[in-house]
Amino acid sequence: MALDATDKDGPASKAGGVAADRLRSIVERIERLEEERKALSSDIKDIYAEAKSAGFDVKVLRTLIRLRKQEAAEIEEQETLLDVYRRALGM
Template sequence: MTKPTSIAPDVIRSFIERIERQEEEKKALSEDIKDIFAEAKSSGFDVKVLREIIKMRKMEEHERQEKEALIDLYAHALGMSRG
């Protein structure tokens, strides 16, 4: 990698400040999500199950079906009935 001969401080500062703002927004969003999970838990919902459903909703249908089939297969192999 070659060493730059000159550095534009304004450009670097702009990148850094933009990244810092995004990091602040990301932290705020993360805290908001945490609050929503706490609210759901206080309403009697199982947060682990909610997280799993969120993960599953991000999957394509065929991926979800494959995962569920594998879970059924492994559970059956262990003598566990999944209804």
């Protein structure tokens, strides 16, 4: 296979028109982040276990964390709808 003037690094640097070094770098970065995410997930699981052993309700903690990520108006709207639905069901 003949090399053209733009492919100075040879066939190993580009395979099928893809810059192999760049691709390898991207894949390795993703793999490192996936490992970090796995470690963080394990840490979070440990914290929930600690909370449970301290007597906290993990389901409620998860709800609190989800709510803290939302805007106040969004939370208020959900609580209003929940109240309307409860009344409709006679709760």
